[in-house]
Amino acid sequence: MATTVSSSTPIINPGSLQRLEPLQVPQRCLLGPGPSNADPRVIAAMNHQPIGHLDPAYLAIMDEVQGLLRYTWQTENPLTYAVAGTGSAAMEATLANAIEPGDRVLVAVNGYFGHRLVDMARRYGADVSTIHRPWGEAFSLDQLTTALEQYQPAVLAIVHAETSTGVCQPLAGLGAACRAQDCLLVVDTVTSLGGVPIFLDEWQVDLAYSCGQKGLSCAPGISPFTMGPRAVAKLEQRRQPVANWYLDAALLRKYWGPERVYHHTAPVNLTYALREALRLLAVEGLEARWQRHQQTAEYFWAGLADLGLTCHVAQEWRLPTLTTVRVPDGVDAKAVGRQLLMDHNIEIGGGLGDLAGKVWRVGLMGYNSHRANVDTLLQAMAEVLAQHR
Amino acid sequence: MATTVSSSTPIINPGSLQRLEPLQVPQRCLLGPGPSNADPRVIAAMNHQPIGHLDPAYLAIMDEVQGLLRYTWQTENPLTYAVAGTGSAAMEATLANAIEPGDRVLVAVNGYFGHRLVDMARRYGADVSTIHRPWGEAFSLDQLTTALEQYQPAVLAIVHAETSTGVCQPLAGLGAACRAQDCLLVVDTVTSLGGVPIFLDEWQVDLAYSCGQKGLSCAPGISPFTMGPRAVAKLEQRRQPVANWYLDAALLRKYWGPERVYHHTAPVNLTYALREALRLLAVEGLEARWQRHQQTAEYFWAGLADLGLTCHVAQEWRLPTLTTVRVPDGVDAKAVGRQLLMDHNIEIGGGLGDLAGKVWRVGLMGYNSHRANVDTLLQAMAEVLAQHR
Numbered sequence: 178m179a180t181t182v183s184s185s186t187p188i189i190n191p192g193s194l195q196r197l198e199p200l201q202v203p204q205r206c207l208l209g210p211g212p213s214n215a216d217p218r219v220i221a222a223m224n225h226q227p228i229g230h231l232d233p234a235y236l237a238i239m240d241e242v243q244g245l246l247r248y249t250w251q252t253e254n255p256l257t258y259a260v261a262g263t264g265s266a267a268m269e270a271t272l273a274n275a276i277e278p279g280d281r282v283l284v285a286v287n288g289y290f291g292h293r294l295v296d297m298a299r300r301y302g303a304d305v306s307t308i309h310r311p312w313g314e315a316f317s318l319d320q321l322t323t324a325l326e327q328y329q330p331a332v333l334a335i336v337h338a339e340t341s342t343g344v345c346q347p348l349a350g351l352g353a354a355c356r357a358q359d360c361l362l363v364v365d366t367v368t369s370l371g372g373v374p375i376f377l378d379e380w381q382v383d384l385a386y387s388c389g390q391k392g393l394s395c396a397p398g399i400s401p402f403t404m405g406p407r408a409v410a411k412l413e414q415r416r417q418p419v420a421n422w423y424l425d426a427a428l429l430r431k432y433w434g435p436e437r438v439y440h441h442t443a444p445v446n447l448t449y450a451l452r453e454a455l456r457l458l459a460v461e462g463l464e465a466r467w468q469r470h471q472q473t474a475e476y477f478w479a480g481l482a483d484l485g486l487t488c489h490v491a492q493e494w495r496l497p498t499l500t501t502v503r504v505p506d507g508v509d510a511k512a513v514g515r516q517l518l519m520d521h522n523i524e525i526g527g528g529l530g531d532l533a534g535k536v537w538r539v540g541l542m543g544y545n546s547h548r549a550n551v552d553t554l555l556q557a558m559a560e561v562l563a564q565h566r
Numbered sequence: 567m568a569t570t571v572s573s574s575t576p577i578i579n580p581g582s583l584q585r586l587e588p589l590q591v592p593q594r595c596l597l598g599p600g601p602s603n604a605d606p607r608v609i610a611a612m613n614h615q616p617i618g619h620l621d622p623a624y625l626a627i628m629d630e631v632q633g634l635l636r637y638t639w640q641t642e643n644p645l646t647y648a649v650a651g652t653g654s655a656a657m658e659a660t661l662a663n664a665i666e667p668g669d670r671v672l673v674a675v676n677g678y679f680g681h682r683l684v685d686m687a688r689r690y691g692a693d694v695s696t697i698h699r700p701w702g703e704a705f706s707l708d709q710l711t712t713a714l715e716q717y718q719p720a721v722l723a724i725v726h727a728e729t730s731t732g733v734c735q736p737l738a739g740l741g742a743a744c745r746a747q748d749c750l751l752v753v754d755t756v757t758s759l760g761g762v763p764i765f766l767d768e769w770q771v772d773l774a775y776s777c778g779q780k781g782l783s784c785a786p787g788i789s790p791f792t793m794g795p796r797a798v799a800k801l802e803q804r805r806q807p808v809a810n811w812y813l814d815a816a817l818l819r820k821y822w823g824p825e826r827v828y829h830h831t832a833p834v835n836l837t838y839a840l841r842e843a844l845r846l847l848a849v850e851g852l853e854a855r856w857q858r859h860q861q862t863a864e865y866f867w868a869g870l871a872d873l874g875l876t877c878h879v880a881q882e883w884r885l886p887t888l889t890t891v892r893v894p895d896g897v898d899a900k901a902v903g904r905q906l907l908m909d910h911n912i913e914i915g916g917g918l919g920d921l922a923g924k925v926w927r928v929g930l931m932g933y934n935s936h937r938a939n940v941d942t943l944l945q946a947m948a949e950v951l952a953q954h955r
Contacts (some may be wrong), residue, residue, distance in 0.1 A: 187640075187765045187768045189640065189851075189852050189853055190637070190640055191637070192633065192634075192636065192637030192848070193633065194630065194633045194634050194637060194845075194848055197630060197634070197845045197848065199607075199611075199842070199845070200611045200614070200627070200838055200841060200842055200845075202614040202615070202617060202623065202838065203617060203621075203623050204615065205615070205617045205618065205621065207615075207616065207617070207618060209618060211831060212616040212617075212618065212619070212831060212834060214615055214616070215615060215616060215835075218588075220613055220614070220615065220835075221613075222588075222589045223612060223613070223835065224609055224610075224612070224613045225589070225591040225609070226591070226593065226594070226596075226603055226604060226609065227596065227601040227603070227604060227779065227785055227786060228591060228592060228594050228596070228601075228913075229594065229596060229598060229601065229913045230601070230786075232592075232594065232907065232913065234591065234592050238589070241583065241586060244581065244582065244583045245581075245583050245586070247581065248579070248580070248581030248583060251576075251578065251579055261651050261652050261655070261787060262650050262651045262655065262812060262833075263650050263830050263831045263832070263833060264830070264831060265811070265812050265829075265830035265831070266650070266651065266655075266812045266830070269810070269811055269812045293811075296811060297811045299807075300807055300808070300809050300810065300811055301809070376576045379576045388831065390616065390831060396616055396833070396834065396835040396836075397616060397619075397831045397832065397833050397834055397835070398650060398787050398788070398833030398834075398835070398836050399787070418688075418689055419689070420689050420690075420809060421658070421689065421810060422654070422658055422682075422685060422686045422689055423651060423654050423655045423658045439918075440654075441652050441653070441654035441655070442600060442601060442652045442653060442654070442777065442779060442786045443652070443786065444651075444652060444785070444786050444787030444836075445601060445779075445785065445786055445787075446604075446609075446612065446785040446786070446787070446836075447785075447787050447833075447835075447836070449589055449591065452589060453588070453589055456583075456586050456588070456589075459581070459583055459586065462578075463578050464578055518621065524617075524618045524621065529828075
């Protein structure tokens with residue numbers, strides 16, 4: 178049975194990349210705002226062949242991921258699953274599913290990711306208002322409650338752990354204030370989940386999202402999402418379909434729920450990875466994990482002080498997962514970061530937005546949150562800074 | 567420095583999953599509509615620690631992926647990159663970036679994925695019209711040209727390889743017809759890229775998308791996307807921002823292009839995997855790869871005939887990557903599929919939509935497209951069918 182591609186096809190352009198070498202990846206210690214290093218057991222779990230997204234074995238893994246996510250977030254929301262994209266996709270999923278065009282949305286902005294929430298919410302037709310704090314401070318419950326009364330929003334979006342500033346936003350009491358105004362509460366837990374105490378149901382949070390590659394020590398590309406009963410009730414009563422097919426929770430709940438209706442092909446290997454990351458977290462236990470993050474961070478802060486460096490955020494608001502370190506006067510922040518990467522294989526982050534050039538961002542998250550990494554980093558920083566001051 | 571999590575925190579709900587076993591994944595031969603098995607070398611490439619999404623080593627990998635995608639699609643579009651999601655996300659990306667609210671969009675529907683294009687396009691505010699062919703047939707250029715003249719759409723969306731039917735849609739001449747009407751041409755190449763001849767520039771296609779886990783033999787979760795100069799010109803002149811932040815090509819081009827502006831964290835390990843999948847394709851060469859797919863498919867079709875089974879699609883339109891096989895009268899299609907999976911570890915797909923219960927869908931794609939798989943499948947089908955007739 179001789180068959181060839183039809184001779185009427187055009188001539189193939191050979192391009193220039195046929196002789197590319199196999200992949201080489203440098204070994205980095207990822208101590209920036211993310212990705213952090215994945216737990217090697219997570220990488221090993223990812224290292225299986227895919228199976229079908231409707232295979233009974235895969236459906237069982239999905240159920241386990243959902244249960245483990247509920248534990249990690251301390252929620253009983255049935256609609257808790259993993260979005261097939263990075264944290265920003267899960268962020269967009271909360272807004273796309275919570276907002277109907279014309280809704281008033283209030284965003285509490287004290288960093289880069291607050292601004293991103295504003296940008297996204299506008300794309301879904303929201304009438305967006307903002308309240309602000311300087312980059313490096315948290316909102317008080319008073320300020321938030323007053324703003325809720327003033328703006329009467331349908332949705333309040335706020336960041337629990339601002340990756341751009343290293344601030345942890347206290348959330349106790351905010352959920353009750355939102356319910357008093359019939360407002361849905363959306364919370365960004367990208368840099369807190371798996372590293373900082375979170376009690377989603379206790380705090381009466383209606384929608385939340387996170388990412389894989391920070392406190393969970395998973396590979397990036399798959400992201401936790403959850404939606405409580407008040408948000409689901411709004412979803413069920415929408416006047417228009419969700420303005421985003423890929424992230425539509427009304428469709429995805431039929432795949433993650435008992436109906437198992439195909440929506441889109443799942444990122445199967447990343448689901449393996451996430452299941453292992455969450456399993457390891459459950460084995461360690463939430464309380465032990467939170468304490469490990471807090472203790473590693475405090476050890477790092479003490480070491481920074483020994484080097485004469487200052488944390489940007491006051492201790493009461495300081496995240497254990499991500500620390501912003503002020504760049505000393507006269508030091509080129511970017512050059513220091515580049516040298517840490519190239520000479521020491523350590524990645525840290527630079528400042529964003531209002532803090533560009535003013536801080537470095539150091540993440541001690543998940544698998545990476547231990548003293549040996551702190552020692553390695555502090556020694557490398559001391560060496561590099563000695564050449565730059 | 568003794569520190570504990572504050573004693574005022576709520577009590578942790580332990581959940582029920584702390585003692586979950588490590589991951590076990592069954593070994594499946596994935597001969598359904600996707601995912602297909604990944605090349606083991608692709609899995610091995612994924613099996614590295616992540617590095618940062620702005621690491622110079624990662625930026626070099628991105629450039630290589632872009633170059634390899636251009637070769638694979640036979641395009642010189644600068645705006646060619648990988649979307650951080652599965653094929654449906656890349657599908658949505660083409661529509662989100664091509665459509666402004668109120669645009670007339672024409673969708674050629676001859677299967678399930680045509681309907682999905684309609685659904686997505688409506689969510690972006692398009693005024694959608696459709697033309698139809700029965701599930702299992704292709705459109706003629708005449709029918710398409712007449713429809714373009716009748717509807718005068720701003721965008722025509724059409725599926726090159728309908729995963730629900732196994733039809734390959736001829737595309738030569740359609741790009742010219744679209745340009746004559748000042749219409750953008752969007753083409754779904756999800757089940758053709760890497761397995762079926764595609765000449766995107768020769769065919770004057772303006773936007774296209776695909777997935778990782780079919781003809782490319784990558785893991786699912788990362789998806790090729792490309793946008794030609796006419797589509798970019800429209801993007802630059804939009805009256806409103808793209809109604810999808812995560813997939814906004816106006817933002818992503820600043821990350822994939824020389825500016826390297828952070829947009830969202832990349833799915834780093836999947837990018838490793840995609841680079842390896844595309845590298846292996848380039849080593850094999852497009853022409854050899856297309857011939858391998860055609861020859862394997864024809865071998866399968868001959869074997870089906872020997873079993874007394876019939877292909878649903880006429881040979882002139884039949885895809886080499888995905889074959890729809892008619893279910894004989896009186897046979898329970900689902901039961902056969904289940905038994906192939908459970909007794910033989912072989913996954914094939916069932917029919918969707920108009921073809922539900924009427925066909926099986928068999929994919930012979932990428933790494934899986936070889937005779938040994940065909941032999942294994944035909945033998946298993948013969949055994950299982952003998953018990954069901």
